[in-house]
Amino acid sequence: MLLIKNGRVLDPTSKTDAVRDVLLDGETISEIAAPGKISRANGAEVFDAAGLVVTPGFIDMHVHLREPGQENSETIETGTKAAARGGFTAVCCMPNTRPVNDNASITRFIVDRARVHGHVRVWPIGAASIGSKGEDIAEIAAMRDAGIVAVSDDGKPIATAKLARQIMDYCRSLDLPVIEHAEDVSLAAGAVMREGIASTRLGLSGMPAAAESVCVARDVQIAELTGARLHIAHLSAKASLEQVRFAKKQGLRVTCEVTPHHFTLIDEDVTYDSRFKMNPPLAAREDREALLAGLADGTVDAIATDHAPHEPAIKDVEFDKAPFGILGFETAVGLALEQLVHTNRIPLMRMVELFTTGPARVLGKERKLAAGEPADLTIFSLDRPWTFRVKESPSKSRNSPFDGRTFKGGPAATIVSGKIVHRA
Ligand SMILES: [Zn+2]
Numbered sequence: 001m002l003l004i005k006n007g008r009v010l011d012p013t014s015k016t017d018a019v020r021d022v023l024l025d026g027e028t029i030s031e032i033a034a035p036g037k038i039s040r041a042n043g044a045e046v047f048d049a050a051g052l053v054v055t056p057g058f059i060d061m062h063v064h065l066r067e068p069g070q071e072n073s074e075t076i077e078t079g080t081k082a083a084a085r086g087g088f089t090a091v092c093c094m095p096n097t098r099p100v101n102d103n104a105s106i107t108r109f110i111v112d113r114a115r116v117h118g119h120v121r122v123w124p125i126g127a128a129s130i131g132s133k134g135e136d137i138a139e140i141a142a143m144r145d146a147g148i149v150a151v152s153d154d155g156k157p158i159a160t161a162k163l164a165r166q167i168m169d170y171c172r173s174l175d176l177p178v179i180e181h182a183e184d185v186s187l188a189a190g191a192v193m194r195e196g197i198a199s200t201r202l203g204l205s206g207m208p209a210a211a212e213s214v215c216v217a218r219d220v221q222i223a224e225l226t227g228a229r230l231h232i233a234h235l236s237a238k239a240s241l242e243q244v245r246f247a248k249k250q251g252l253r254v255t256c257e258v259t260p261h262h263f264t265l266i267d268e269d270v271t272y273d274s275r276f277k278m279n280p281p282l283a284a285r286e287d288r289e290a291l292l293a294g295l296a297d298g299t300v301d302a303i304a305t306d307h308a309p310h311e312p313a314i315k316d317v318e319f320d321k322a323p324f325g326i327l328g329f330e331t332a333v334g335l336a337l338e339q340l341v342h343t344n345r346i347p348l349m350r351m352v353e354l355f356t357t358g359p360a361r362v363l364g365k366e367r368k369l370a371a372g373e374p375a376d377l378t379i380f381s382l383d384r385p386w387t388f389r390v391k392e393s394p395s396k397s398r399n400s401p402f403d404g405r406t407f408k409g410g411p412a413a414t415i416v417s418g419k420i421v422h423r424a
Pocket residue numbers: 154155156181233234279280
């Protein structure tokens with residue numbers, strides 16, 4: 001048994017915001033009560049959470065663990081260890097591994113590896129099309145039986161509107177969300193950052209915001225046609241957010257996520273340093289303002305990191321040649337506190353929602369602090385100063401633009417199935 005004492009318990013489901021003791025018994029939450037009121041806690045290990053916030057376990061619904069196939073960049077073991085350090089208790093890994101997770105045997109491989117080597121829960125996402133090649137629909141039902149929680153061709157969009165219709169039709173019958181990496185590849189061809197004054201100044205090839213929003217518009221209309229659950233990954237453009245807002249108003253089952261780097265940085269922050277290269281690229285100032293508004297008003301459903309490790313040998317090259325993507329796990333909570341909460345843009349409860357019940361709802365899961373629920377908890381500080389040093393990360397990669405940044409508040413402990421998997 002583990003007794004978490006005197007923490008400020010925040011639970012979006014029950015709207016609790018009060019100092020409470022939480023007793024964990026094995027893999028489940030046993031009791032939540034006012035401080036000192038739990039009598040059966042004798043002999044339990046005690047975690048003093050005074051001054052800390054205790055919430056349901058954080059979920060990162062968009063990550064790349066690189067296993068199988070690119071174990072020099074990350075493994076399920078190292079990636080989930082970094083996730084635990086970032087306060088995450090569950091992560092959804094994208095299928096663009098080598099081979100692609102487009103069939104039940106790869107899904108089972110990931111689930112089995114995660115059971116043995118994972119520091120946090122791993123919920124795989126299956127490919128939408130075979131090999132994510134955009135030609136034929138993947139073996140989605142078999143992957144669902146093996147444990148996938150959604151489908152996506154992430155790394156690229158679902159290639160055609162016709163295939164998107166077929167996949168959404170099929171996933172509607174299985175009640176699985178379709179996660180879209182929204183990109184019109186013809187508009188984005190050759191681009192390495194967002195098109196604008198910054199790209200002109202740097203002499204780098206840019207893609208317009210419409211490279212994303214054109215695809216979002218296509219998919220929203222196909223979601224309307226099929227009635228499917230559509231989730232827009234790493235939404236970065238104001239025009240895309242307006243599409244999602246419109247879709248929600250129509251009552252469509254359309255959701256979206258935003259990354260910490262897109263609500264923190266803009267295209268003017270890009271230098272020739274490849275740690276500022278990701279897809280979608282850092283957007284314009286007005287896009288960031290729109291994302292901040294969407295995070296506040298409920299248009300955005302989840303914060304997801306798009307943790308995308310690349311080993312130094314392939315990432316530390318010229319900007320033009322480097323692959324897209326940056327690390328995300330360990331700086332997510334610090335950035336959310338810095339950009340959203342300490343600036344009073346959103347209440348703390350809303351931030352917790354964006355990391356817990358928000359992504360859970362997209363995935364058709366529940367997240368709450370209540371007796372009988374799985375003992376997955378995230379404990380974090382609101383004020384402890386700390387500095388992110390990428391060289392201390394358990395990740396195999398080092399591609400973070402936030403190396404050396406000092407934060408006010410961050411993860412203090414991560415508990416998965418009743419076990420403390422990380423303690424700061
Ligand atoms: Zn993507």
